[in-house]
Amino acid sequence: MADELSRNSGALLLSFLFVSLSPLEARGETEAEARPQEATAYRLPGDPTVILEPSPGGQEIAVCTSVGRGPSLKTRPSRASYRVLGKLLEHGGFSRGASDPEELVRGRGGENHLFFDNDAIVFCTRAPEVELPLALWIAATRFAPLRVDEEQLDRVRAELERDLAPVQNDARGKLSLERVDRLAHLGDPSRLPTSEEVLQDLEAVQLEELSELHQALFVSTNAAFSLSGAFERKVAEELVEKHLGKIPRGAPLPRAQSPYRQTTERFSTVEDASQSGTAVYYAWRAPEGPDEIASELGLRVLGSQSRLGTTLTGPGGPASHFEIHPDVRSGRVLRVFVQGRGSYAPEPIEEKLNQTLSHLASSGPTEAELESAHAAMIRESREGLMTPLDRAHALSAGALRGVDPMTILRPLGEDESWARATREEVGRAVRTYLTKRSRSVVEIYPKGWKDPWEVPMPTFHIVSSGETLTSIARARGTTVEVIAKMNRLDPKKAIFPGDKLKVPRGKPAPKLRSHQVRAGDTLLGLAKRYGVSAAAIAEQNGIGTKQVIRVGQTLEIPNGGAGRAQASAEEPKAPKLVTHEVTKGESLGLIAKRRGLSVTELAKANGLDNKASLKIGQKLVIPQKASAPAPKAQQPDKAKPSAPAAKPSAPSSKSSEKDQKAPALAKTLGAPSVAKETPAKPQAAPRTHTVKSGETLSGIAHKYHISTRALCQANGISEKKPLRIGQKLTIPGKE
Incomplete structure (x- = not known):
């Protein structure tokens, strides 16, 4: 609800922060190159934070509004709703009417900008200095009740699809960059959705949720405003109070807690048809506080010619080039991009990166490396604050996170000590933050790429109980050596259920014959029947030659024997497989009781422990007894016709009635009905x-x-x- 505060109440100044800034060498005569002299932060009665940063001598102003994501909202809006809401309010929140709101600003020599930072939506208006009232009015209209209809929503959906399509097509660039940042910020409730996530949920956005989201986010307690450029402070304060003093205050939104510390490497892959070789993005979440500078300096030293320049792109190195992206201020992430050379797989690149990081962590940077990294940080930080638009954006977004203006604008001052750290501090930051456990990785492969072992781009296989490298290799049409090399495994060591293995995306081996074990079967007997050795069957199924096989177990029979023996007609036929799909609340004991089995029998038939927990949808084999062999039909002897068979006596009505009631009684008691225990109706394959x-x-x-x-x-x-x-x-x- 809006606070109806009187204009005469004036602005309540809570604090002033003064930043002494030296004039820098002019790079041109435009107003964009004007330098600020001081910055002031204060709050209005309605509680919005306002930062004024006048830059005398220019002719341009920029007004920016940052709105937080709101991590703890009562409702859970769709991931695309934030992007849709930002797009709807890009040019202001006033009624569209007959005029184009974008043209309203452009016609007066200005333009609106929309930014989606990692944790905030940022709206900016850049305009001539005389249009400051217009820029502030546009900022205020975004906090008025949202007025949007289905037609406008459909138009914004179409615009977003058009705007975000290039991101999906640029796999090596924007798509992979967004994805590695998303991995680095997993667990952070303030993170805004990526383009991928927005496109997936775009059609699900509804008008009702947009109104609720707008009402929750667009309040003074969840926003920060900044003014930079050519204006007089007193005039700006009066205009700010007039336009922003009555925006809805709302309830303060809880700020996001720092995300839990990452303890395992996060990984993803992307296919890019335009690439001829592999590429990799590595990213680490940047720490906050005193270690921020040391970590960024560590990344810059890592990216120097004496470090990765030698190990990755030097003679015989696995990469053609690499880039570092220390996006600490807005993205809160440290990145390295590496383009592989020729047919190099990502593994050699990762090895060189790990070796270089390990050496840097143990010995720290040299004084020359540290000085070079310091100079680069100062230069790039200044370049990011050159225009009023740059500064207004940084100031409003920083204020929303609680960073004071002095910290944000310090690159423009003469004192450069803020960008320094000792060799020991940098080495400690690398050991603490630039680790493999805290790293996120996105590997980029060309479509149909083949690595040095001549296998296509990898897919992944989840190891099941009883599988071995040998059985997986045969099923995938490859060799144990290739899988072991792709996963850096010792081929002689065991693998375990649940392990994720890279496997070549090749053509699978010819489908093997399968045999369902029934009572009396042995490996030796099956070997004789199918014309292969017992050792071959055992190896194919990852079991020992002396291991007992269980009824209901399915064995793969290798294609090898020249003379496959056919099962004789006299042999008992194995019953069809009876399976049971686990539903909610079921356990081994309950299913065994219903099927007339012991828990041990049911568990053994499925290779489970008696106390194993089940998953909904899991398929269990219900062990069945083999049926007796059917007698051969005798042909009548033409010479001596046999006597006619005696007619079977009709059962008494009493016994017949008893037989008919038995199945019903068994069903009532929950016992398996022998008369009905025929193979279950085949279930559709999952x-x-x-x-x-x-x-x-x-x-x-x-x-x-x-x-x-x-x-x-x-x-x-x-x-x-x-x-x-x-x-x-x-x-x-x-x-």
Whole structure:
């Protein structure tokens, strides 16, 4: 609700922050090169933070408004709603009417800008100095009640699809950059959605949620305003009070807590048809506080010619070039981009990066490296604050995070000590923050790329119980050596269920024969029947030659024997496989009781422990007894016709009635009905989904009309775990 405060109440100045700034060498005669002399931060009665930063001598002003994401909203808006709301208010929140709001500003020599920082939506208006009242009025209109209809919403959806399409097509650049930043900020509730996430949820945005989101976010307690450029302070204060003094105050939104510290490397892959070689983005979340400067200096030293310039791009190095992106101020992230050379896989690049980081962490930078990094930081920081628009953007976004103007504008002063750190401090920051455990990685592969082992771009295989490198290699049509090399494994060491392995995306081996074990089967007997050795069957299935096989177990029979023996007609036929799909609340004990089995029998048939927990949608094999062999039909002897068979006696009505009631009684008691224990009706094979570039768990769940939680449970994965291209997911039935 808006605070109806009188204009005569005046502005309540809470604090003043003065920044002494020296004039820098002029780079031109335009107003954009004017330098600020002081900055003042204060609050209006309605509680909005305002920063005034006059720069005498210019002819241009910039007014910026930063609005926080609001991490703890009562409702959970769709990921695209923030981007849609920002786009709707880009040119102000006043009624559109017959005139174009964009033309209103442009006609007076100005322009509006919209930025989506990591944790804030930032609106800016750049205009001639005489248009300061217009710029402030436009800023205030964004806080008026939202007025938008379906037609305007559809138009914004179309504009966003058009604007964001190039991001999806630029896999090596913007798409990978956004994705690695998203990985680095996982767990941060203030993070704004990426372009990928926005496009996935764009059609789900509704007018009602936009109104609720606007009402929650666009309040004075969740916003910061800044004015930079050619204006007089007293005039600006009066105009600010007039236009911004009555915006809705609202309830203060809780600020996001610092995200939990990352302890495991995060990983994703992207395909880019325009690339001829591999490339990699590495990113670390930048620390806040005293270690921020030391960490950025560490990244700059890492990117020097004496470090990565030698190990990555030197003679025989795995990379053709690399770049560093120390986006500490707005993105809160430190990045390294590496373009692979020729057919080099990402593994040699990662090895060189790890070696270089390890050496830097242990010995620290040299004095010459540190001085060079310091000079580069000063130069680039100043370049980012050259225009009133640059400064207004940085000041409003920084104020929203609680950073004072003095800290933001310090690169423009004569004192450069803020950008210094000792060799020991830089070495400690590298050891603490630029680690493998706190790193996020996005690998970029060309479509159909082949690595030095002549295998296509990798997909991923989740190891199941009983699988070995040998069985996985055969199923994938490759060799143990290739899989071991791709995953840096010792081929002689064991792998475990749940392990994720890179495997070549090659053609699978010819489909193997399968045999379902029934009572009395042994490895030796199966070997004789199929014309292969017992050792071959054991190796194919990852078991020992002396290991007991269980009824219901399915074995793969290798294609090898020249003379496959056919099962004789006299042999008992194995019953069809009876399976059970686990539903909510079921356990091994409950299912075993219903099926007339012991828990041990059911667990053994499925390779489980008696106390194993089950997942909804999990398929269990219900062990069955083999049926007796059917007697051969005898042909009548033509010479001596046999006596006619005696007619079977009709059952008594009493016994017949008893037989008919037995199944019903068994069903009532929950026992298995022997008369009905025929093979269960074949169930439809569970749906599978192969993950494509850009897909997420929530997007896939939405596509199949299931919850993200159900999808994660069906695949035994965490909701926070990033997906990988080529990964196969089981799609459970609707809950």
